[in-house]
Amino acid sequence: MVQKYWQNCHKEVRVKLKYLVLLFLFVVTTVSLAAPINKLQDVRVWPSPDKYRVVFDLTQQPKFSYFTLQHSDRLVIDFERSKLATTLSKLKFSGRLVKKIRTSKAPKKGMMRIVIELTQAIEPRIFSLPPTGPYGDRLVIDFVKKSSISASTKIKKTVKTSADKKSQNRDIVIAIDAGHGGEDPGSIGASGRYEKHITLGIAKLLAKKINNTPGLKAVLTRKSDYYVGLNRRSEIARKAKTDLLVSIHADAFTSPKPSGASVLVLSMKRANTEIGRFLEKQERYSELLGGVGEIIDSSENEKYLARTLIDMSMGNSMEESYEIGDDILARLKQITNVHNDKLILASLAVLKSPDFPSLMVETGFVSNPQDERKLYNTAHRKKLATAIYLAINQYFKKNPPSGSLYANQRSLIHKVKRGESLSVVAQRYHISITALKKHNALRSNNLRIGQVLKIPLS
Ligand SMILES: [Zn+2]
Structure with a gap:
């Protein structure tokens, strides 16, 4: 009797188990058949002199559509099968182009709608990027500033800022790197003279x-005449x-x-590989952090910063290097x-260095023998320094970093x-x-x- 009871009981349990297994398999199959939800893990913003970039970090390649609202000062992006896995309210904008990034009611269940509010109507350039190196799938939105942006609004804005913060008239800093030095003579010339003396001579003329x-x-x-390690050179800059x-060589x-x-300028292809290695070397981060940490909220983690730097600055600083480099070459x-x-x-x-443009001039x-003679000629060195100087000055006159005297001069009105006379x-x-x-x-x-x-540009 007891035994029979147990047998029945076992049978019941077995049946129940069978159903449970079937149910479990059903659930698992249903879930795995549908693609996993794409998660928006992070949003990064990076303003630059001519571009404002917004990057969405996602767990998969995004499927999206977008449209602009109200004379395109609002960009609406709909992501399919996606959800927000970060907070947007913490994002800080320098206020120049992007006002706010927020979610809005999605048009369909399972979708995610993101709205980017802009301070002015500007057409976006939207593209996704596959995972590379340290980062995963990304959706990049570039708001490229039009040169046609009305000069008067620009002037008004600048005047307001310059009045508020006079200290913002900062100098544009140019790091001049005289190659080699000390125990490292660099190349040895046809008549036995050293490269290190040439580089320092031209560097000093350029600095002047x-x-x-x-x-x-x-x-x-x-x-x-002393030796400075390569990393130390970037660090000083x-x-x-x-x-x-x-860098002068x-x-x-x-x-x-x-x-x-x-x-010479940095190559993108090589840079990407190098950047991968660069990221692996954690100790190098700290150097970088010291230099650019102020730009980004210090509460952000290192990973965020490193990715921001590589993702956003490298492209910018390389573009700048190419532009200045082209002009230096033309003048040379x-x-x-x-x-x-x-x-x-x-x-x-x-x-x-990903955080500022760098280039090398091999003089x-x-x-x-002819080159060596010329490179030891003061008049020729002066010509070289002048060519490099003119290209640099021209570039920054055209693209002054915000907060610099050049930027404020560019669009200054008085x-x-x-009691004020013309002479005053x-x-x-x-x-x-x-x-x-x-x-x-x-x-x-x-x-x-x-x-x-x-007020004219000086
Ligand atoms: Zn050299």
Whole structure:
């Protein structure tokens, strides 16, 4: 009897188990048949002089559609089978283009709708990026600033800022890196002279030109004949909050034939590989963190920062390097022969800082007797320094970093106050009365209170 009871009981349990297993299999199959939900894990924003980039970090390749609202000052993106796995409210914007990023009611169940509110109507460029190196699937939105953005709004904004924060008239910092030094002579010339002396000589001439320009400041990675490690050179530049690093060298070859100057910039392909290794080397992060940590909220974790740097800055700083490099090369062609007609792409340690553009100028071949002679000629060195200086100055005049004197000068207007004469205004901005009159097409010397004057670029 007891035994029979147990047998029945077993049978019942067995049946129940059978159903449970079937139910379990059913659930598992149903869930796995549908694609897993794409999770929006992080949102990163990066403003730059000509572009504002928003990056969505996702767990899968996004399937999305988008449209713009209200004269395109609002971008709406619908992600299929996605959900938010981060908080958007913590995001901070520097306020120039993107006001807010928020969720909104999705048009369909299971979808995720993200709204990007902008301060002005601007057409987005949207594209997804596959996983590479340290990051996964991404959706990138670039808001590229149009040059047609009305000059008056720009001016008003700048004047307001410059009035609020006069200290914002900062110098644009140019790090000048004289190659080699100390026990490292660099290339040895045809007549036995050293590259390190040439590089320092030209670097100092360039620094002088830069320091004589209000709004620009030079920082030398080495000031005399001593050795500085490659990483240390970038570190010095970063600590000085540099906007650009120019490394000066003079090549040598096994034969005396090659001659001429060249300009080198970092190659994207090599850089990506190097960046992978770079990321693995945790100790290098800390150097980087010290330099750019201020830009991003210090509460953000290292991973965020590293990814932001690599993802956002590298592309920007490389574009800048290419633009400045092209101009340096064009100007060098006017004063000397060039070894390469185009920029040389290379993966050199001194070019690898992701947080500022870097380029290398090979001023000539010391192994070539003519080049060596020229490189020891002060007049020729001055010409080289001037060519590099003009390209740098031209670039920053055109693309002044925000907060710099150049940026504020670029779009400065002055409203005449009681008691102000033309000479007072001219003096204040260190320009001549003639320049001020010409720039504003003034026929008389009389000013009226409230009159708006445009201050010319110096
Ligand atoms: Zn060298």
